Amino acid sequence: MSVSNAAAGTSAVLPPPSRLTPALGLAVEHGIDDFYQGAVPALVPLLVLLRGYDLIQAGGVVLAATLLSSVAQPAFGVLADRRPLPWLRPAGLLLAAGGISAVGLLGTYGAIWVAAMISGLGVAAYHPEAARAVHASGGGDQAMGWFTFGGLAGYAAGPPVTAAVLGTLGLAASPLLALPAVAAAAAGLIRLRFRSVPSLTAAAAQQQGSEDWPRFALLTVVVVLRSVAYFGVVTLVVVHLTSRRGLGLGAATAVLTTFTATGAIGTLLGGYLTRWADRVTVIAASYLLAVPALAGLAFAAQPTVLLGCAGLLGLALHVPVALHTTLGQQYLPRHLGTAAGVTLGLAVSAGGLAAPVLGAGAERLGTTSLLAIVAALPLLAATTAAALAQRQPPETADASADHDEWITE
Structure with missing residues (x-):
């Protein structure tokens, strides 16, 4: 890879189907893992109704599982x-x-709080090694896109499945929720038992090229800005549309659903867009598109316009998600786990930490003004991403094939 291409964060051409097959298996596994993170919010009403907890106590359970996991x-x-x-x-x-x-x-x-914390730690332990395995598959951005899509799908399935099972059978039926993980873990352990996992020697690591921590720090800023913008949307949009634009709860929820649904498509789309443009260009262009879309959500009143803005914003904020991780692993080829842990972890924790501040800002300034301020965050992210291409990094080889990690086949 040339220095100029490395600066732009180019990706390989579309990988053959044989290289995407392991990634699809990892996507299913990722979906199972993130299902348990998605199950946590569904426990809140059940703990309130069946255990008599107040919302502060129930929220503490969510905090124990989600925030600690991301950190x-x-x-x-x-x-x-x-x-x-x-x-x-x-x-x-x-x-x-x-x-x-x-x-x-x-x-x-x-005891329930500790159990939720343990679940969150399990989710956290899974991701860095899984992202290393995606890198090792050789599927590039497309593989990471499918892996990310699997996690989003599993997270989305968590609330309805948990509510259906526990709402019907009661909280005592919660062990039934563990069956998918037990099956996936058993299959993985069997595969691991019969597969050698070579360690990464210093010589092999040296062949992967030099690392660029300054550019990774800039990428981290981009991840944080995107996370805060995302949480600003999911926290404020329904309240804003019902209180400021006069939409009914169903219509406002449909706007938010459109945002999340197109977001899932965006995670897949990002990996394929790098066939025609480098990673940094795709990331920066996506965040630029997010600015007018977010402004539209803040100021538009017509339902059709709001749905269109929500769809565009969902794509724009989710196209870069998988690319953050592959780009971070390109910058830190000898610290693939760290790159994945930071880009995946901060994608949730940064916005979660900012959520109370966003809520307080909405109370003081109003949801319209705060959403307008939030719309500036993707612009800052795009500007920061453009700086990534301007820096000249050390030349870095993409040696994903050198990592024969435990890959789902």
């Missing part, structure tokens, strides 16, 4: 970079499932 991911990434730890994937699946399963069986709030 812990970079730490697991650093750990995974010290030596290959493919067993973290099945272990993470089992911890994620075990914690959620225990919530329905435990009687005290403290």
Whole structure:
């Protein structure tokens, strides 16, 4: 890869189907893992109704599972970079499932809080090694796109499936939710038992090229800005449309649903757009498109216009998500786990930390003004992404084939 191409973050051409096959298996596995993160919000009404918890206590359970998970991911990434730890994937699946399963069986709030925390740690432990395996598959941006799509699909399935199972059978049926993870972990452990996992020697690591921490720091800023913008939308848009634009709850929810649905498509689309443009260009252009779309949500009143803006915004904010990780791994070829842990972890935790500030800002300034301010964040992200292309990094080889990690086939 030339220096100029590395600066732009180019991706390989469309990989053959044989290289995408492992990624599709990893996407299913990722969906199972993130299903347990998605199950946590569905526990809130059940804990309130069946255990008599107030909303603060129920919210504490959500905080224990989600925020700690996101914050812990970079730490697991650093750990995974010290030596290959493919067993973290099945272990993470089992911890994620075990914690959620225990919530329905435990009687005290403290024990339930700890169980939720354990589930969150399991989710965190899974991601860095899984992202390394996606890199090792050789599928490039397309593989990471499918992997990310699988996680979003699993997360989206968590609330309705959890509500259906536990709402019908009661909290005591929570161990049933662990069955997908047990099956996936068992299959993975069997595969791991009969597959050698070579360690990454210093010589092999050196062949992967130099690392560019300054550009990775700039990429981290982009990830944080996108995370805050995303949480601003999901936190404020329904309240804004019902209170300021006079839409009914159903219509406002349809706008938010359009945003999330097109977002899932965007995660896949991003990987394929890099066939025609480099990663940095795709990222920057996507965030530029997000600015007018977000402004439209803030100021438009017609339902059709709002649906169109929501659809465009969903694409624009989700196209770069998988590319953040592949670009981060390109910048840190000897710290693939760290790159994945930071780009995947901060994608959730940064916005989650900013959510209370966004809520307070909406109370003080109004939702219209705050959404207009949030619309500036994608512009800042696009500007920061453009700076990535202007810096001249060390030449970096993409040696994904050198990582024979535990890959789902």
